[in-house]
Amino acid sequence: MRNRFLWIFLWFFGVLPVSAQDLTHLTPLTTADEARAWQAVGRIEVEGNGFCTGALISDRHVLTAAHCVYSQTLEAIVKPGDVVFRAGWRDGRAAAVRTARRFVVHPDYTFTGRDKVARVGSDLAVIELDLPIRDPAITPFERDASLEFGDEVMVVSYASGRAEVPSLQKLCHVLADREPVMVYSCTVAFGASGSPIFVQSDTGPRIASVISAMAQWRDRNVALGATLGDPVDRLLEELKREDPVFNGKPAKGEKTSIAQQLGRGGGERRYLLLPQIGD
Structure with a gap:
């Protein structure tokens, strides 16, 4: 019993043994050749809150998870000037560095929402950069x-x-x-919030989803992500307006487990957003 409580403690504080997330399935992109096709993926650094992952969907728009632009302690959206995007970050160098000018989150997202599926399904944000990234080596991803x-x-x-x-x-x-929630077998850990889920197409990888959380579902570790579609189009339209809406609306619904809402009542034991994490 003591070991069981220790395991739960480690899970919630992000220090699970490597085997729990099966990191052997991950390939570090350590060389320039390996990383070349993924330069538009970068680290989003939030002053005082650590980092997330994001990806360019235009020369000045970064797609990520909504909770990445919130302060964990204040439970409020951070100042855009405190958010930095480092495209293609690798071993202390970035292909391009930009500061956020502003951002907009999914209108149904609420940082403290109790409806977990609604929270994950609306966990989308678009960051507008202060200056566009117009480097031919950094190609934004289609969706x-x-x-x-x-x-x-x-x-x-x-x-x-x-x-x-x-x-x-x-x-x-x-x-x-x-x-609007997808369940994936992908390996995730703290800091992976906002990571792009890709599908392969004739023109290369396209972003189809954004990682929001990790959970145990059907007795296995899984990643949870929000689907894209119209919500991202609406966020981009919102950024075209003079005064975009920065705060989401409270999610509605009963307080139930994420497993019950996903159609697997009683099967889920833990659910956890993947907050920004410090180095």
Whole structure:
């Protein structure tokens, strides 16, 4: 019993043994050749709150998780000037560095929401950079909203223990489709919030989802992500307005476990957002 409580303690504080997340499936992108195709993925650093992961979807817009632009202690959105995006960050160098000018979050997102599925399903934000990144070596990713159960996906992320080099998991799967939440077999850890989930297309990888949380579901460790589609289009439209809406609306719904809401009542034991984490 004592070991069980220790395991739960370690889970919540992000220091699980490596085997619990099976990090052998991750490939560190340590060389320039390995990292070249993923330069538009970068580390989002939030002053006083650590870091997340994000990806360019235009020359000045970064897609990430909404909770990445919130202060963990104040439970409020941080100042844009405190957010820095380091595209292609690898071993102390970035392909480009920009500060946030402003950002907008999904209108249904609330940082302290009790409805866990609503919180994950709306955990999307777009950061507008102070200056565009117009480097031909850094190509923003297109988006794809066609994920289905069983699809093969990839993820590129920074996380605790691998904060200085991006890691690629070339093959994981969609385990369940519970719009607007997708359940993945991908390996995630603290700092991986906002990481892009990719599908392969004829024109290269496209972003289909954004990592929000990790959980145990059906007796296995999984990643949870929000689907894209219309919400991201609406966020981009919001940024075109003079005064974008920065705060989300409270989520509605009963307080139930994420497993029950995903159609697996009683099977989920732990659910945890992947907050920004310090080095």
